[in-house]
Amino acid sequence: MTNAPSLNGLSEFGESVVREMNALGMLVDLSHVSESTMNDALRIADSPVIFSHSSCRAVTEHPRNVPDGVLRMLRDNGGVIMVSFVPVFVSQDYADRWDAGRDGEAPSVSIDQVVAHFDDARDIPGIDHVGIGSDYDGFPDFPDGLGDVAGFARLREALTVSGWSDADIDKVWSGNILRVLRATDERFILQARE
Secondary structure, three states: OOOOOOOOOOOHHHHHHHHHHHHHOOOOEOOOOOHHHHHHHHHHOOOOOEEEEEOEOOOOOOOOOEOHHHHHHHHHHOOEEEEOOOHHHHOHHHHHHHHOOOOOOOOOOOHHHHHHHHHHHHHOOOHHHEEEOOOOOOOOOOOOOOOOHHHHHHHHHHHHHOOOOHHHHHHHHHHHHHHHHHHHHHHHHHHHHO
16 A cells, blocks of 8 residues: 655756755655655755654564664754554554555554554654654554543653653653744744845
8 A cells, every 4th residue: 555656856947946945944745755756855854844743664664664774864964753643553463454555454553562663662763853743643543542542641651651751751752843943933034144
């Protein structure tokens, strides 16, 4: 159910769009793009980028998830991966069945599987580059206990059990994405004054 990339990364026009977005103070969102496009955009971007609703490919092998090499580039860029709750990105079993045509009942997906993506993101780019990108408006199924925003309290508890401090969780909840938004605004304001 995945689409093959039509280009091997960004075209010349695509590169110019990333540069123009940076110049205009717009966030570059790399969810929904191929790995080669992720690499090209991170190579070109001079403002932090985001993955608004993606998870970690090292945990679940899905082309929409972000590989470790790209996560290291994200750290150097100052951007944020916002971990999605979408089962096809969170659970390998679910991804395998989804791509095979969803035969039978969908497998159960747990909060702990979501936490595994948060843990991987914390380990690779680091705590300053992790956020929440639940994607509640983009998918019909969610992990047990995370069917709506009431599950955030359960997620916070699961992260705490996994060794996350309150300060780290606060960064994930809002601090990191607010830092990226401020950095993007500041860069735009500085350019506008020149």
